[in-house]
Amino acid sequence: MQKLKSAIRRNPRLKWHYKKLYRLKKALGRVIRYGSSMGCSYLVLDEQKVVYIVMQKAACTSIKASMTGLQSGEDYLSVHEMIRRTGHVLTRLDPEAHRGYYIFTFVRNPFERLISCYENKYHTDRENRDFTKQDTRMKYDDYLLGYLSKDQGFRAFARRVCRIPDRLADNHFVSQSFIIGRSGPKLRPDFVGHFERLEEEYEPIRQRYGFIPLPHYNPTPKAASWMDYYDLPTARKVYRRYRQDIERFGYRDTYDALIRYLSSKEPKS
Numbered sequence: 001m002q003k004l005k006s007a008i009r010r011n012p013r014l015k016w017h018y019k020k021l022y023r024l025k026k027a028l029g030r031v032i033r034y035g036s037s038m039g040c041s042y043l044v045l046d047e048q049k050v051v052y053i054v055m056q057k058a059a060c061t062s063i064k065a066s067m068t069g070l071q072s073g074e075d076y077l078s079v080h081e082m083i084r085r086t087g088h089v090l091t092r093l094d095p096e097a098h099r100g101y102y103i104f105t106f107v108r109n110p111f112e113r114l115i116s117c118y119e120n121k122y123h124t125d126r127e128n129r130d131f132t133k134q135d136t137r138m139k140y141d142d143y144l145l146g147y148l149s150k151d152q153g154f155r156a157f158a159r160r161v162c163r164i165p166d167r168l169a170d171n172h173f174v175s176q177s178f179i180i181g182r183s184g185p186k187l188r189p190d191f192v193g194h195f196e197r198l199e200e201e202y203e204p205i206r207q208r209y210g211f212i213p214l215p216h217y218n219p220t221p222k223a224a225s226w227m228d229y230y231d232l233p234t235a236r237k238v239y240r241r242y243r244q245d246i247e248r249f250g251y252r253d254t255y256d257a258l259i260r261y262l263s264s265k266e267p268k269s
Contacts, residue, residue, distance in 0.1 A: 040171070040182045042090045043067060043083065044098070048209045051098060053105035053183060054089075056172045057113045057120070058195045059214075063106065063202065066211045095186040103187060104205060107176045107249045108195035110242035111235070111258060112226045114158055117172040122151040143170065155234045162241040177244045192249065232262045 041054040043064055052067060054060045061080075068082050083089055108116075143149075148160060161169075166178040180189060193201035202214060230238075235258050239246060246255055 040091060040179055042093055042183070044088050044090050044093075044101070045209075049101045050209055051093065051101045051103040051187075053103065053180060053189060055105050055107060055176055055179060057116045058106045058108040058176075059198050060106075062198075062214045065215045066202075066206060066213065067209075069212055070215065093183050093187050095184060098187060102191075102209075103183070103189045104191040104193065105180060105189050106193040106195055106198060106202070107245065109251050109254050110176070110245045111230065111238060111251075111254065113176075113195075114161065114173060114238060115154065115226050115229050118154050118157050121172070122157075144168065154229045155231060158230075158234050158238055162237045175242055175245050177248055194249070227258055227261050230258060230262060232259070232266070235259060235262060 043052040043054060044050075045067060050067075052063060054064070064080075064083060068088070070082055144164070147164075148157065151157070161173050164173075166174050169175075169178075171179070180192070183189070191205070199214065205211070206213070235255070239255050246252055
């Protein structure tokens with residue numbers, strides 16, 4: 001074993017492979033122990049007795065900033081630094097300690113959520129021009145032995161993501177139903193809002209608990225219609241992968257509209 005460790009230290013390529021295998025081993029260990037390779041995140045404010053189930057790529061930074069009182073002038077990283085300092089973030093909820101807390105979250109159209117993840121992780125400079133200090137790119141070189149390390153375009157990314165089960169999926173593209181389900185049957189959310197109606201649906205919560213108005217971070221690219229990212233085979237794959245989210249949270253009409261739009265672009269025989 002000592003000889004192997006020495007060889008790894010001397011050989012950069014062996015060291016690179018060893019790190020990948022070590023990270024994969026840790027991820028699989030978390031799956032066995034906790035049921036998922038990625039931990040969930042909950043922003044808990046004990047004084048107000050409120051819990052936000054953090055949903056990546058569904059305005060979670062803006063919601064966390066509102067809840068913790070960060071103004072829109074604060075840079076993106078300050079949100080996370082403030083939350084770390086206050087110690088409000090938990091990786092799991094206690095059915096007894098958090099009984100009676102108001103629990104809420106916001107979900108997003110899975111088709112657009114996947115686009116946002118792709119743009120943010122591969123094209124950070126394109127999506128976040130105003131946040132030069134931000135580097136939220138997942139280390140795809142390490143994730144699942146580099147399975148997503150190369151940018152081969154959105155459709156290839158979507159197809160690869162669709163092959164990853166929820167228990168191994170990164171929080172940015174894991175199914176939203178899976179994240180909500182991990183809080184446990186005794187701590188189901190009292191309210192599930194929609195990213196597409198964020199301002200309207202968050203406002204009653206904001207007023208009830210005295211949170212500041214929503215600042216805006218991570219703007220979604222506006223250059224093209226989100227539907228143009230897809231072709232018919234990719235849209236159908238994403239539907240099958242996120243079918244529970246689409247049906248459960250009311251996005252079936254969105255999927256049907258996407259299929260109609262893509263079908264209209266198909267060459268007529």
